[in-house]
Amino acid sequence: MLEECGLAYRVHKINIGTNSEQFAPEYLKINPNGKIPGIVDPNGPDGEPYAMMESGAILVYLAGKTGRFLPASLRGKYDALQWLMFQMGGVGPMFGQAHHFMRAKKDEIPYGSERYGNEAKRLYGVMERQLAANEFLSGKEYTIADIATYPWVARHEWHRVDLAQFPNVKRWYDAVGSRPAVVRGMAVPT
Numbered sequence: 276m277l278e279e280c281g282l283a284y285r286v287h288k289i290n291i292g293t294n295s296e297q298f299a300p301e302y303l304k305i306n307p308n309g310k311i312p313g314i315v316d317p318n319g320p321d322g323e324p325y326a327m328m329e330s331g332a333i334l335v336y337l338a339g340k341t342g343r344f345l346p347a348s349l350r351g352k353y354d355a356l357q358w359l360m361f362q363m364g365g366v367g368p369m370f371g372q373a374h375h376f377m378r379a380k381k382d383e384i385p386y387g388s389e390r391y392g393n394e395a396k397r398l399y400g401v402m403e404r405q406l407a408a409n410e411f412l413s414g415k416e417y418t419i420a421d422i423a424t425y426p427w428v429a430r431h432e433w434h435r436v437d438l439a440q441f442p443n444v445k446r447w448y449d450a451v452g453s454r455p456a457v458v459r460g461m462a463v464p465t
């Protein structure tokens with residue numbers, strides 16, 4: 276989103292693998308939930324620094340700040356917010372759980388892999404139907420819903436989904452992934 280909007284930013288890498296950096300008192304002031312991402316806008320709503328957690332809220336904030344990627348029409352706006360929340364409540368947590376059971380555990384727990392792997396595939400089915408009828412997730416426009424969802428679909432191999440089975444998701448994935456700002460954003464922080 277920062278790349279798409281051409282906003283200047285500084286990246287602070289937080290290693291969530293050691294179970295410590297995300298819980299450091301300084302970081303908890305930015306994200307009290309101890310998770311990534313978190314941002315600090317030095318020029319917040321009142322001109323003072325403003326810290327934020329929760330990627331969906333951050334995207335809505337940046338869309339409001341820049342006037343980009345959240346349609347102005349009420350229908351377009353609420354369509355985009357629905358699909359943003361679909362990511363926040365479905366794609367993010369379910370794919371994340373699939374990764375936990377399929378990748379992070381030393382000894383794979385088949386029940387967890389099956390449960391979250393099946394749920395991931397079901398969510399791809401929902402996106403497939405939506406993208407068969409629409410160019411982007413919430414309609415004709417590229418929005419913060421697409422920006423939020425793309426990085427999770429970029430990990431389809433981790434949750435063992437073959438994009439060949441979801442041709443419209445694949446078409447959308449290739450189109451979003453070819454945007455220069457997305458290429459730059461996906462290369463952060465390395």
Ligand SMILES: N[C@@H](CCC(=O)N[C@@H](CS)C(=O)NCC(=O)O)C(=O)O
Nearest residue numbers: 291297309310311312328329330331
């Ligand atoms: N709903 C949150 C989810 C944040 C989240 O779960 N972040 C994960 C990485 S994808 C994390 O920081 N995990 C580290 C931990 O739980 O200790 C958002 O969208 O910002």
